[in-house]
Amino acid sequence: MKIAYVYDAVYPFVKGGVEKRVYEIGRRLARKHEVHWFSLNWDGELDDILVHRVGNWKRFYHGDRRSIGEALYFAQKLLLKFGGEYDIVDCQEFPYFSCFSTKLHSILKRTPLVLTWHEVWDGHWYEYLGKLGGIGRRVERLTTRLTPHNIAVSRFTQKRLLRFGVPSRVIPNGIDxxxxxxxxxxxxxxxxxxxxxxxxxxxxxxxxxxxxxxxxxxxxxxxxxxxxxxxxxxxxxxxxxxxxxxxxxxxxxxxxxxxxxxxxxxxxxxxxxxxxxxxxxxxxxxxxxxxxxxxxxxxxxxxxxxxxxxxxxxxxxxxxxxxxxxxxxxxxxxxxxxxxxxxxxxxNYDWDNITRLIENFYERVADDS
Missing domain, CATH: 3.40.50.2000 (Glycogen Phosphorylase B;)
Structure with missing residues (x-):
């Protein structure tokens, strides 16, 4: 399979749970498949994954909150620079706007889109953004409608997706x-x-x-x-x-x-x-x-x-x-x-076990599409 991941940060240049997941799964899948990663411009190369830099690095945080401007910038750059033919595109749900850009390309290329959900905030948006929380909550709801192929990294997140009537497959994060x-x-x-x-x-x-x-x-x-x-x-x-x-x-x-x-x-x-x-x-x-x-x-x-x-x-x-x-x-x-x-x-959570689950999921989605 030819697999593309979408997330704005790349491990090990940025050390966080989402980028760690993509890195660990991606490099294991690369033993058998061709793996790409669409992101921003981080210094350095990955041995097994081909990184496509669609834009310059932008500051992720304003204080203790993720930058809305950075999320919009990444989404805009994806619209312009996402390219290639893939069997599966897996976009990490956060920071949301990139999911819509990826969806457009999946429609144009008739490529199955998988969304990997790390969290579902719902009412927490008001605590996080104050008066703007309603916008964040609406964007999250719209994101749940982009594809029938959803992965939740925990049963906790799976249950929260079900509140919106969205079924998902639990494939957790892992460790080496x-x-x-x-x-x-x-x-x-x-x-x-x-x-x-x-x-x-x-x-x-x-x-x-x-x-x-x-x-x-x-x-x-x-x-x-x-x-x-x-x-x-x-x-x-x-x-x-x-x-x-x-x-x-x-x-x-x-x-x-x-x-x-x-x-x-x-x-x-x-x-x-x-x-x-x-x-x-x-x-x-x-x-x-x-x-x-x-x-x-x-x-x-x-x-x-x-x-x-x-x-x-x-x-x-x-x-x-x-x-x-x-x-x-x-x-x-x-x-x-x-x-x-x-x-x-x-x-039980070794990345090799998690990668086998992901690979089987991708193969079923690709075969059904």
Whole structure:
């Protein structure tokens, strides 16, 4: 098959869950198929995937929100520069406008269009955009009507699509299980708690910091590592200073090497993902594959919660400091007993398994079209 992916960022030049999915699946499919990726102009080449740069890189975020201007720019460039004959075109649903450009080309070329859904926001648009939320919600609804071939990366997202009468096939994100298992533990340091992710409001890292204040009464020398950067970092650093947690919470920033992140995971006892909005939660699976339990919160927009079997590979908490602190404490006490469970659970999500599911789905769609 000749397969085209559409998304404005390319891994590893941009490190996020969506681009990571396309990269990992795409390079595995490229062993048997011809794989293309339509994106913006990021420096560097990919070994197995042919990248088509339709426009210059634009800033993704204004503060902690994705840029609407960037999304419109990418969609416009796709209209002008998307080209070629393909058996399947897979467009990532976010940032929406690119889906409409891709749909036009799929009509003109009579190519089956697949949309991969990472999240469905619905009413959350009003929280994200305020008065403009109604426009975002309408665009999302229109996007659900573009194709009958929809993939949801989680059961959580599948259920939300069904609210709009849109059926989808769940094909989750994954991890490079064997690579994670091969990375050595970081020597010379030990962390009790680890967070990895972009420091934006939705990641809710403030909740973790406030939970650490409570945990400090039980474990005065508790060590917490926060890997990541973003618009919330300075505010979170000030909060840790105000709560007298400077000696307990270490803000590391982004780590350039993936192996470095995994080695820090293996030097930690518990991974905490306090997000109030998460489309999937690859880092939770990476932590499990590293042998440590995950604590996350139950929230209507946190799909990562469905990855955690309570008391098997992690723990579920309510989104308040007391509940999160209590769950972290239990995880610290019982983490070693759960190590085998965590690894066994994560193995199911190896990217090789996910790629076989995707390949079978594409073949059925292509045959039916």
């Amino acid at each position: 299980f064997e690579k994670i298992r091969s990375v050595p533990r970081l020597e010379g340091v030990d962390y009790d708690v680890l967070f990895v992710g972009r420091l934006i409001r939705e990641k809710n890292v403030e909740l973790l910091v406030r939970a650490v204040q409570i945990l400090k009464t039980e474990i005065p020398d508790i060590k917490v590592l926060i890997i990541g950067d973003g618009p919330e970092r300075r505010r979170l650093e000030r909060l840790s200073e105000e709560l007298n947690l400077v000696e307990n919470v270490d803000f590391k920033g982004f780590l350039d090497e993936y192996e470095a992140v995994i080695s820090h995971m293996k030097a930690s006892r518990v991974f905490v993902l306090p997000s109030i909005r998460e489309g999937f939660g690859i880092t939770a699976l990476e932590a499990n594959a590293s042998g440590i339990p995950v604590v996350t919160v139950v929230h209507p927009l946190n799909a990562a919660a469905e990855l955690i079997v309570h008391e098997y590979n992690g723990f579920l908490a309510f989104p308040n400091p007391g509940s999160l602190a209590e769950s972290i404490l239990v995880a610290l006490d019982h983490g070693k007993k759960l190590k085998r469970n965590c690894v066994r659970y994560a193995r």
